Amino acid sequence: EVQLVESGGGLVQPGRSLRLSCAASGFTFDDYAMHWVRQAPGKGLEWVSGISWNSGSIGYADSVKGRFTISRDNAKNSLYLQMNSLRAEDTALYYCAKDMGYDILTGGFDYWGQGTLVTVSS
Amino acid sequence: DIVMTQTPLSLSVTPGQPASISCKSSQSLLHSDGKTYLYWYLQKPGQPPQLLIYEVSNRFSGVPDRFSGSGSGTDFTLKISRVEAEDVGVYYCMQSIQLTFGGGTKVEIK
Numbered sequence: 045e046v047q048l049v050e051s052g053g054g055l056v057q058p059g060r061s062l063r064l065s066c067a068a069s070g071f072t073f074d075d076y077a078m079h080w081v082r083q084a085p086g087k088g089l090e091w092v093s094g095i096s097w098n099s100g101s102i103g104y105a106d107s108v109k110g111r112f113t114i115s116r117d118n119a120k121n122s123l124y125l126q127m128n129s130l131r132a133e134d135t136a137l138y139y140c141a142k143d144m145g146y147d148i149l150t151g152g153f154d155y156w157g158q159g160t161l162v163t164v165s166s
Numbered sequence: 167d168i169v170m171t172q173t174p175l176s177l178s179v180t181p182g183q184p185a186s187i188s189c190k191s192s193q194s195l196l197h198s199d200g201k202t203y204l205y206w207y208l209q210k211p212g213q214p215p216q217l218l219i220y221e222v223s224n225r226f227s228g229v230p231d232r233f234s235g236s237g238s239g240t241d242f243t244l245k246i247s248r249v250e251a252e253d254v255g256v257y258y259c260m261q262s263i264q265l266t267f268g269g270g271t272k273v274e275i276k
Contacts, residue, residue: 079265089207089215089258091265103265139214150197150262152205154226156214 046070046155048140053160056130064160066123066140071155074098074118077143079153080125082136082162092138093125094148103148108134130164137161168193168261172268179249180276187271189242189259196239203262206235206244209270210255218257219244251275 052064064080079094093104093114102114113126123140137159145151169192179185195202206219217226219235222242232247246253254275259268 088256088270089209089260089267091267094265105265144220149265150199150201150203152203152217152220152260152262153207153215154217154220156216158214 046142048142048155048157050138050140050157050160053138053162055163055165057166058131058164060130061126061128062130062162064125064127064138064140064162066157068121068123068140068142071142073116073121075146077101077146077148077151078116078123079141079143079148080114080123081139081141081153081156082134083139083159084133084136087136090136094143095123096148097146101148127162130162132164135162135164168195168264168266170259170261170266170268172257172259172271174271175269176272176274178274178276179246181251182248185246185249185253185273187244187257187259187273189237189244189268191240191242191261193263194239195242195261195263197263202238204235204237204242205260205262206233207258207260208253208255209258210252213255215258246273249273249275 049067080092111129139159140157141153142155143151207215209215223235256270
C-alpha cells in the first residue's frame with residue numbers, strides 16, 4: 045500500500061523558514077517523480093514544486109521560485125521542501141504527491157498524503 | 167501559462183441522476199508524444215484529492231465505472247452516469263504539461 049506521510053508544518057512568523065518532509069513507502073521511491081501541492085484555507089489546489097526521480101529535473105511555481113527548494117533522498121525514501129522567506133500568502137495545507145511517471149511533466153499525481161499545515165503569521 | 171477553466175462552479179444533483187463537469191484549457195493539451203495530459207481529481211470533504219481519470223479517459227485503479235472522461239485538444243468533460251451520495255466533494259481538472267489545476271466544481275446531493 046502506497047503511503048505518503050508529511051511532517052514539519054506549524055506556525056511560523058513572516059520572513060522565517062520551515063522545512064517540510066514526506067516519508068514514502070509502499071512503492072519503489074526512486075522510480076517516480078514527486079511533487080508538493082498546496083491548498084490555502086477554503087481555496088483550490090496549487091502545484092508548488094516537483095522533482096524527477098533522480099533530481100535531474102526540478103520545477104517551481106512562480107509564486108515560490110527563489111524562496112523554496114525541493115529535494116529528495118532516495119536512500120531514505122524521503123521528499124523535502126525547504127521554505128525560506130515565508131509570507132502570509134504561503135499559509136496552506138501542503139500535500140506530498142507521487143507522480144505516475146519518472147519526470148515532473150506529463151504525469152499525473154496518483155497518490156497523495158494527508159498534508160501538513162503551514163501557517164505564516166506574526 | 168495554461169489556464170484551466172471549469173464549469174459550473176457548483177452542481178446539485180439528485181441521487182441516481184447524471185452529472186457533467188466541463189474543463190477548458192487555454193492551450194491544447196495534446197503533447198508531441200501523441201498523448202493528452204488531462205487529469206480529473208475528486209477531493210471529498212476533509213480528505214486529500216484522489217485521482218479519478220488520467221490522460222483524458224482512463225479510469226484509475228478502483229474508480230467506479232460510473233465515472234468517465236472525454237474530450238480532446240482544449241475541451242474536456244467528466245461525466246458521472248448516476249450520482250451517489252459518496253460522490254460529493256470538489257472535482258478538479260489538472261493539466262500536466264505545465265502543472266495547473268482548474269478552479270474546482272463543488273458537487274452536492276439534493
